[in-house]
Amino acid sequence: MDWLQHFLRQLEPVQFIYGIVATCGGVARYLTxxxxxxxxxLTVFIASAFVAGFSGWMFALLGMSxxxxxxxxxxxxxxxxxxxxxxxxxxxxxxxAKIK
Known part of the structure; x- marks a missing residue:
């Protein structure tokens, strides 16, 4: 669990908010x-929210980069x-495209 604590210490607080916003985007899609x-x-809803949070957070990291x-x-x-x-x-x- 040291790797998880190390990872969480490196995150800026705003990145947690990006994850929440991303999860809300996924919930909006599911509700649509x-x-x-x-x-x-319920199981699809939870899985959808998890995938949305991760993919939205990754997209936010791309924007930050x-x-x-x-x-x-x-x-x-x-x-x-x-x-x-x-x-x-x-x-x-x-x-x-960037690696090639």
């Missing part, structure tokens, strides 16, 4: 699906959470 007639499932203004990074976190796994594909494509 419910409004369109999908059935509610590109020196975007903080307001843009917040928008990237929420949008990345809403887009879910599609965000991770976008980040992977961006990184592949």
């Amino acid at each position: 699906g419910i409004a369109d007639g999908k059935a509610f499932s 590109l020196n975007m203004p903080q307001s843009m990074v917040f928008m990237m976190a929420g949008t990345g959470g809403f887009m879910g796994e599609q965000t991770m594909k976008l980040i992977a494509e961006y990184l592949q």
Whole structure:
């Protein structure tokens, strides 16, 4: 558990907020699906929120690495959470283009 404590000490408090905004984006997407007639499932809801939080946080980190203004990074976190796994594909494509 030392690695987890080390990792958490390196995070800035605003990065936790990016994760919360990203999770809210994912919840918004899930609720949009419910409004369109999908059935509610608690396990899918929790999994969707977790994936949204992670992918939105990754998208926010990309924005931070590109020196975007903080307001843009917040928008990237929420949008990345809403887009879910599609965000991770976008980040992977961006990184592949930079590595080549």
